[in-house]
Amino acid sequence: MNLQPILELVLKASSADSKMVDTWSFVQTTLRLLQEMVTSTEQQTPCVIHRMYRHQQPAREVSLSWLPVYPHTQPPPNAVAAQPGLFVIRGRENVDVLPGKWPAQVGSGFIPFDGREKPVSSFEVLCNTSLYQDSTPYTWIPSGRGDVPHNAVQGGITESMEPLYIARGLVNNEWCVGKVHPSHGCAYFPWGGGEHSSQQYEVLCYTN
Numbered sequence: 001m002n003l004q005p006i007l008e009l010v011l012k013a014s015s016a017d018s019k020m021v022d023t024w025s026f027v028q029t030t031l032r033l034l035q036e037m038v039t040s041t042e043q044q045t046p047c048v049i050h051r052m053y054r055h056q057q058p059a060r061e062v063s064l065s066w067l068p069v070y071p072h073t074q075p076p077p078n079a080v081a082a083q084p085g086l087f088v089i090r091g092r093e094n095v096d097v098l099p100g101k102w103p104a105q106v107g108s109g110f111i112p113f114d115g116r117e118k119p120v121s122s123f124e125v126l127c128n129t130s131l132y133q134d135s136t137p138y139t140w141i142p143s144g145r146g147d148v149p150h151n152a153v154q155g156g157i158t159e160s161m162e163p164l165y166i167a168r169g170l171v172n173n174e175w176c177v178g179k180v181h182p183s184h185g186c187a188y189f190p191w192g193g194g195e196h197s198s199q200q201y202e203v204l205c206y207t208n
Helices: 005-014 017-044
Strands: 065-069 082-085 086-093 096-103 107-113 116-120 124-126 138-144 152-158 163-171 174-181 186-191 195-198 200-206
Touching: 082 163, 082 174, 086 107, 086 116, 086 152, 086 174, 096 124, 096 163, 096 186, 107 195, 116 186, 116 195, 163 186, 163 195, 174 200
Parallel strands: none
Antiparallel strands: 065 124, 082 086, 086 096, 086 124, 096 107, 096 152, 096 174, 107 116, 107 186, 138 200, 152 163, 163 174, 163 200, 174 186, 186 195
16 A cells, blocks of 8 residues: 555645644654554565365365355255265364254354263355366265275364264165264264164265
């Protein structure tokens, strides 16, 4: 921002009246400080959008990305579905970030936490953002007992910095999306108000 024209106008006004000399000195000093502040602000680095958590898989985040969901919005057309109408999400509980499910007919998502099926209104949905929309950058691979394939998609992280992975499985003959907790040797699914563990599940994985 160039404040020189303002300085010149004030200078002309002050030269017309000698009584304004002290005022002009004050204004000149103030405007000089403003100029320094503006220059300093313009030289700062641009702001960064803070995501739900910073631990990412950057080499692969081009093909799959987490996008924020707000109340009363519909799933994006490229949202990753575990089954028709059931989408993969992640939400926060305290400092934990947890994978979970978003049934399309329900306005909120659900994550498994502390033995409960916890509803969340603020969450992120996993989307296919690959440049090559004619191919699918992910697949579901059977696994169990806390194990995950090497190319598993990380969907969350615990307070102790343990990675959590995205699982799908059947709970009472209904498909559900939850978390693989490797140190617990199982996956957890939010269903019917509770958190259900299973040693058999499928893991969301990258195809490359």
